Amino acid sequence: MAVQGPPMSKPPWGLRLQLxxxxxxxxxxxxxxxAALFIVRSSQAxxxxxxxxxxxxxxxxAEFASIYVAGAQMAVDGLARExxxxxxxxxxxxxxxxxxLAVFLxxxxxxxxxxxxxxxxxxxxxxxxxxxxxxxxAADRDYFQEIARTKEPFVGRPIVSRITSLPVVPxxxxxxxxxxxxxxxxxxxxxxxRLSEALARVNPDSLLRISVVDRREGGTNIAHTDPSRLLxxxxxxxxxxxxxxxxAAGTEQFRSPDGNELLLAFNPIPGLPWSVVTWxxxxxxxxxxxxxxxxxAAFAAVAIxxxxAAGxxxxLRISHPVLRLRDAARRVAAGDLAVRVRFTQQDEIGxxxxxxxxxxxxxxxxxxxxxxANREMEDFSYAVAHELxxxxxxxxxxxxxxxxxxxxxxxxxxxxxxxxxRAASLRMGQLIxxxxxxxxxxRVELRREAVDLSAIADTVARQLQAEAPxxxxxxxxxxxxxxxGDPALLRTALAxxxxxxxxxxxxxxxxxxxxxxxxxxxxxxxxxxxxGVGFDMAHTANLFGAFQRLHSVDEFEGNGVGLAAVQxxxxxxxxxxxxxxxxxxxxxxxxxxEPGNENHHD
Amino acid sequence: MPDQPVLLVEDNPDDEELTRxxxxxxxxxxxxxxARDGQEALDCIFGDGARPIADIQLVLLDLKLPKIxxxxxxxxxxxxxxxxxxxxxxxxxxxxxxDLVAGYDLGANSYIRKxxxxxxxxxxxxxxxxxxxxxxxxxxxxxx
Numbered sequence: 001m002a003v004q005g006p007p008m009s010k011p012p013w014g015l016r017l018q019l020x021x022x023x024x025x026x027x028x029x030x031x032x033x034x035a036a037l038f039i040v041r042s043s044q045a046x047x048x049x050x051x052x053x054x055x056x057x058x059x060x061x062a063e064f065a066s067i068y069v070a071g072a073q074m075a076v077d078g079l080a081r082e083x084x085x086x087x088x089x090x091x092x093x094x095x096x097x098x099x100x101l102a103v104f105l106x107x108x109x110x111x112x113x114x115x116x117x118x119x120x121x122x123x124x125x126x127x128x129x130x131x132x133x134x135x136x137x138a139a140d141r142d143y144f145q146e147i148a149r150t151k152e153p154f155v156g157r158p159i160v161s162r163i164t165s166l167p168v169v170p171x172x173x174x175x176x177x178x179x180x181x182x183x184x185x186x187x188x189x190x191x192x193x194r195l196s197e198a199l200a201r202v203n204p205d206s207l208l209r210i211s212v213v214d215r216r217e218g219g220t221n222i223a224h225t226d227p228s229r230l231l232x233x234x235x236x237x238x239x240x241x242x243x244x245x246x247x248a249a250g251t252e253q254f255r256s257p258d259g260n261e262l263l264l265a266f267n268p269i270p271g272l273p274w275s276v277v278t279w280x281x282x283x284x285x286x287x288x289x290x291x292x293x294x295x296x297a298a299f300a301a302v303a304i305x306x307x308x309a310a311g312x313x314x315x316l317r318i319s320h321p322v323l324r325l326r327d328a329a330r331r332v333a334a335g336d337l338a339v340r341v342r343f344t345q346q347d348e349i350g351x352x353x354x355x356x357x358x359x360x361x362x363x364x365x366x367x368x369x370x371x372x373a374n375r376e377m378e379d380f381s382y383a384v385a386h387e388l389x390x391x392x393x394x395x396x397x398x399x400x401x402x403x404x405x406x407x408x409x410x411x412x413x414x415x416x417x418x419x420x421x422r423a424a425s426l427r428m429g430q431l432i433x434x435x436x437x438x439x440x441x442x443r444v445e446l447r448r449e450a451v452d453l454s455a456i457a458d459t460v461a462r463q464l465q466a467e468a469p470x471x472x473x474x475x476x477x478x479x480x481x482x483x484x485g486d487p488a489l490l491r492t493a494l495a496x497x498x499x500x501x502x503x504x505x506x507x508x509x510x511x512x513x514x515x516x517x518x519x520x521x522x523x524x525x526x527x528x529x530x531x532g533v534g535f536d537m538a539h540t541a542n543l544f545g546a547f548q549r550l551h552s553v554d555e556f557e558g559n560g561v562g563l564a565a566v567q568x569x570x571x572x573x574x575x576x577x578x579x580x581x582x583x584x585x586x587x588x589x590x591x592x593x594e595p596g597n598e599n600h601h602d
Numbered sequence: 603m604p605d606q607p608v609l610l611v612e613d614n615p616d617d618e619e620l621t622r623x624x625x626x627x628x629x630x631x632x633x634x635x636x637a638r639d640g641q642e643a644l645d646c647i648f649g650d651g652a653r654p655i656a657d658i659q660l661v662l663l664d665l666k667l668p669k670i671x672x673x674x675x676x677x678x679x680x681x682x683x684x685x686x687x688x689x690x691x692x693x694x695x696x697x698x699x700x701d702l703v704a705g706y707d708l709g710a711n712s713y714i715r716k717x718x719x720x721x722x723x724x725x726x727x728x729x730x731x732x733x734x735x736x737x738x739x740x741x742x743x744x745x746x
Contacts, residue, residue, distance in 0.1 A: 381698070382696070382698055385695060385696040385697060385698050386665070386666045386694070386695050386696045387666075387695070389695045389716070389718060390614050390616065390617060390695055391616075392718045393616070393617065393620060393695075393716060393717075393718050393720070393723070394614075394616035394617070394620065396718050396719060396720055397616070397620040397623075397720035397723070398616075398620075400720040400721065401623060401720070425718060426718055426719060428718075429717075429718035429719075436697075440699075
C-alpha cells in the first residue's frame with residue numbers, strides 16, 4: 001500500500017526557528033528591560049544624590065557668604081561707632097580719620113577699601129594709601145542715596161569701585177554724633193573677588209561651579225568660581241533664573257544656551273538679597289552612572305547570551321525529538337511501518353515517542369495480518385480459478401458429447417435432463433466468475449485520480465447499445481461529472497449499474513436511463529436512475545450481498561455479483577451505496593466516493 | 603509437416619479427453635502426444651530417447667501441473683536454443699492476471715482460457731490449430 005503522505009513543504013517558520021526566536025526574544029527583552037530599568041533607576045537616584053549634594057553645597061556656601069558679609073558688616077558697624085572716628089568725622093578735618101581707616105583696612109582682609117564720605121557724598125578719608133581716593137563723589141551711587149534717605153545701614157548693588165577699580169559690594173553705615181544726628185557715611189567695600197577666591201577654596205572640586213548672585217535688577221554675579229564672570233548677568237536660562245531672582249531654593253536640570261545639560265541647585269542667603277547657585281554639567285555628574293550603565297548593559301548582554309544559549313539548548317531538546325517524530329511519521333505514512341523512534345526521555349516528549357512506537361507497532365502487526373489474509377485470499381482465488389472450473393468443463397463437455405454423439409438413442413426427457421445439466425454447469429461457471437470478480441476487487445490496488453464519470457458513463461452506454469442495437473433507450477448523462485478515485489474500478493461500478501438499468505428496462509415501452517450527481521451536505525452523491533421494472537424496497541435488506549437476486553434467472557440473466565461488486569468498489573473508496581425503488585416505477589442507485597456524515601438509507 | 607505431433611501437457615484426464623475430441627472435430631490430423639506432468643513434458647520435448655525434439659510442432663501447455671509447474675516448463679523451453687522459437691500456447695483454466703503476465707513474460711505465443719462451454723472450447727481449439735498448424739510459418743532455423 002503506497003499511501004502518499006500529506007504534502008510536506010518546508011514550513012516558513014519551523015519549530016526550531018520559532019523556539020529559538022521566542023527564547024532569544026524573551027531573553028533580549030528581559031535583559032534589555034532590566035538593564036534599562038537599572039540605568040533609569042540608578043541615574044535617577046544619582047541625579048537626586050548629585051542635586052541634593054549641590055543644594056547642600058549651595059546652602060553651605062550661602063551660610064559661608066552670609067558669615068563673610070556679616071563679619072564685614074559687624075566690623076564696619078563697630079568702626080562707625082568708634083569715638084575717634086565720630087570725632088574726626090564731625091570735625092572740620094575728617095581726613096584725620098585716614099590713618100585709623102588704614103589700620104582697620106589692613107587688619108580686615110574681606111574689605112577692599114574703607115572710605116568716609118561727607119553728607120554730600122564726597123570721600124573725605126580713606127584707608128587706602130592712594131591720595132586720589134579722597135575727593136571722589138559717590139552721590140550718584142544707590143547706597144549713598146539710600147542711606148541719605150533712610151539713615152540706615154545699606155548693602156548696595158555690586159559695583160566696580162571708582163577708586164580701586166575692583167568689583168565690590170558697598171556696605172554703607174551712618175556715622176552719628178552724640179546727639180544722634182547723621183554727620184557722615186562710612187562705606188566698606190566688601191571684596192567679592194576675595195569671596196570668589198574663598199568659594200574656590202570652599203569647594204576645590206573643579207566640576208562644581210558656584211556663584212553668588214545679587215537678585216536685584218535682573219541679577220548680577222557677585223562671586224563666581226570663574227572670576228571673569230564677576231558682575232556679569234547670570235547665564236542660567238529664564239526658568240531657573242526667575243526662580244533664583246524670586247529668592248527660591250531648589251534644583252533644576254536645564255539645557256544651557258551653549259547646549260550643555262546642566263544640573264543646578266540654588267539657595268538664598270539669609271539677610272541679604274543674594275542667592276548661591278551651584279551647577280555642573282549633567283554628563284560629568286552622571287559619568288559614574290554612564291559607566292555603571294555600560295556595566296549593566298554588558299551584564300545584560302552576557303545574561304542574554306546565556307539565556308539565548310540555554311533557550312537554544314532547550315529548544316533543540318524539544319525540537320530535535322519533534323523533528324525525529326515528524327520524519328518517522330512521514331516514513332510511516334510512506335509505508336515504512338518498521339520505523340521506531342525509541343525515545344528514552346521520561347518527559348511528555350518521551351511519552352509521545354513511546355506512544356508513536358506503540359502505534360507503529362500495532363500498525364505493523366495489523367498490516368502483517370492484513371498481508372497474510374490477502375495472501376490467503378489470493379491463494380484461494382488462484383485455486384478457485386484453476387481447480388473449480390475443470391470439473392464443470394467435464395460435466396458440460398461430456399453431457400454435450402452425449403447428446404451430440406448419442407442423441408438419437410436418447411428419449412426426449414433424457415435430452416432435456418442433459419440440457420439442464422449443461423445449463424447448470426454454465427451457471428456454476430458464471431458464479432465462479434462472480435466469486436473471482438469479487439475477490440479481485442478486494443485485492444486490486446486503489447488509485448486516486450481525477451476521473452470523468454460522465455465520459456465513462458457515455459462509453460458504457462455506447463457499448464450497451466452496440467451489444468443490443470435493436471433497443472431504443474433514452475440515455476441522459478449529465479455533463480462534466482468528476483470524481484476522485486480509481487478509473488478502472490469506477491468504470492466497473494458504472495458498468496454494473498448502467499448494465500442493470502439497461503437490463504431492467506427491457507420490458508418497458510419507453511425506457512429511459514439517467515446518470516448524474518447531486519450535492520448534499522457538502523458531499524457529492526452520484527446516481528444511476530431508470531424507469532424499469534423496479535423492485536419492492538421491502539426485499540432489499542441484502543440488496544448488495546453477493547449472489548442476492550430480486551429476479552429469477554429466467555427473467556433477467558446475471559450472476560448476482562453486480563451490486564456486490566459496486567458496493568465493494570464504493571466502500572473501497574470510503575463511500576456508500578444505496579437504492580430507491582418501487583415495483584413498476586424504476587430504480588435509482590446512489591453512491592458516494594468519500595466518507596460523509598449523511599445517514600439516510602442504510 | 604502435417605504429421606508433426608502436437609504436445610498436450612495436461613494432467614486432468616477429462617480435459618485431455620475433451621481436448622482430443624475438440625481436435626478431432628476440428629479435423630486436425632497431427633498426432634496428439636500427451637504429457638501428464640511438467641517433467642514428462644520436458645522429457646518429451648528434450649528427449650528421453652523416445653523422440654527427436656524437432657518433431658513437435660506445437661505445445662499446448664496447462665499451467666497447474668504436478669512435479670514441474672507449467673511456467674517453469676515454458677521457461678526451460680525458451681531458455682534452450684533448440685526450442686526457443688517453438689510455438690507454445692498456454693491452455694488453462696486460470697484467467698488470473700499474474701498467470702497471464704508471467705506466461706507472456708516467459709515468451710508464450712498465446713494464452714487461451716478453457717471455457718466451460720464445450721462448443722466454445724471446440725471452436726477455440728479449431729482456431730488455434732488452424733492458425734498454428736496450418737497458417738503460421740515457423741522460423742526456418744527450428745523448422746530444419
